[in-house]
Amino acid sequence: MENKKQDVISVPKEVVIEILRRVPGHDLAEKLKMVCMQWCSIIHTGSFAYLHIEQRIKSSSFSQMEAVIVAFDGNENRSVKISSLEWHTNDNENDHLFEDWKTKHLCTAKDALLGQNFNRLQNMVWANSVNGFVCFWSYFDKPRLHIFNPVTKEYLITPPNTYLGVRNFDLDTTVGCGFCPVSYEYKVVVLDGNSEVIKPSIFTIGTAHSWRALRVIPHHNIINVVTIVYLKGMLYWYVTSTIEYSFHTTSSKSTLLCFDVRKEEFDTIVVPIEIPERSVSNVVEKGEKLCLVTISYAPICSLLINVYVNIDDDDLSNLNSWKKEFTVTAPSIAYKLDLDDNVYTLIVTDEIVVIQLGDSNDRGFFHVATGKLLGLLWTRHGTLIPYKSSLVAFCHRPLLPSLS
Secondary structure, eight states, X not given: XXXXXXXXXXXXXXXXXXXXXXXXXXXXXXXGGGSOHHHHHHHTOHHHHHHHHHHHHHHOOTTEEEEEEEEEOSSTTOOEEEEEEEEEOOSOTTOOOOOOEEEEEEEEETTOOOOTTOOTTSOEEEXXXXXXXXXXXXXXXXXXXXXXXXXXOOEEEOOOOGGGTTSOOOTTEEEXXXXXXXXXXXXXXXXXXXXXXXXXXXXXXXTOSSOEEOOOEESEEOTTOOOEEEETTEEEEEEEEEEEOGGGOEEEEEEEEEEETTTTEEEEEEOOSOOOSSEEEEEEEETTEEEEEEEEEETTTEEEEEEEEESOTTOTTOGGXXXXXXXXXXXXXXXGOOTTTTEEEEEEOSSEEEEEEGGGOEEEEEETTTOOEEEEEEOTTEEEEEOOOOOOOTTOOSSSSOOO
16 A cells, blocks of 8 residues: 655744734643744744734733732731633623633742731732733732732742831832833832822832832822823823912812833823712723723712723823723612722723722622623732733843744
8 A cells, every 4th residue: 555645734934923922821831832842932032922912912802801810828928829810701792691700820929928017818909010910019018019920920029119118018109010112121110109299219120139219209199099000111190189379279180190111200191081079080901092980979879980091192181182982880889889998990891891899809890881790709818910911021122033
């Protein structure tokens, strides 16, 4: 019997790269890197890592989101447990049951929390995520921060922030993690609001050995800052600013505090949107756009959630640069909530709005079209951090050996 010659199909490397960059980071790191030496070499290349996260940002599905849960492990070793969470909306338009979500343990950082005022009943606090890295901290830790990539397992703890003194982080402190697209450096910014001015400090990962002080920011109140957004080289906080007039009179304005990661400079912009009275507001990201979300009471014990999207990054102060994306009315939920009690928006997509529902540590998932509560997620002594899976490492730079 004559042996038949098998045809070998050779796929160009450029085509392989285009296919792999569309695969979630967890699948690349855990499974596909073991297919062959070529795939393994591509996946571990720094330039591919940035191609991959760029693709994830552009083509991220709004009906399938990723997040991690960071929580105290519950033992005497002061460890932090990090797990992944994925949730999916149902394809059936007539069925919006919130049932398809999964958690997966990623790692446990042992002896991570070293503060003297350790209290294992306290919760973890998240800053933000950037390029697959999530930044978190705790009130009972020494004044330092934790940065972790759930895919690569790269984990870094900053040195203690000497500009905060001996005390820990508190409600008058907020943190942001940003990325400089020119130097490919990651920077952590801490805003200390325990005085009449905000005192910022910064730490550059990989090149710095200590924190540096930045110019103070006058006349702002950061007590109610709950979320931070990083977009295209900028960090954004929604804060309350105090404007001084003559005769020692003052007025409060809703303001965006902006930080250019490349220039290391701050700017303040008064939000041109009319904010409802007795409401809470914060910023989130939606499809690479900055969003301002307000939550207020509506009739019959409902919540009214207004989502405004910025359509012009260069002119945040112009009302025409903001568009009301949608309004969600969530019925029969407001009677349980005090808007002054840790209520704010975590995530906004085309289909889902995720809200922190007070100090109970419940997160409510609301359907945008109907306002229906799809489900609740409760984490014990933990925090939920939205992120996009990434293979990026701190050492990666764009000018690495060619993939071709």
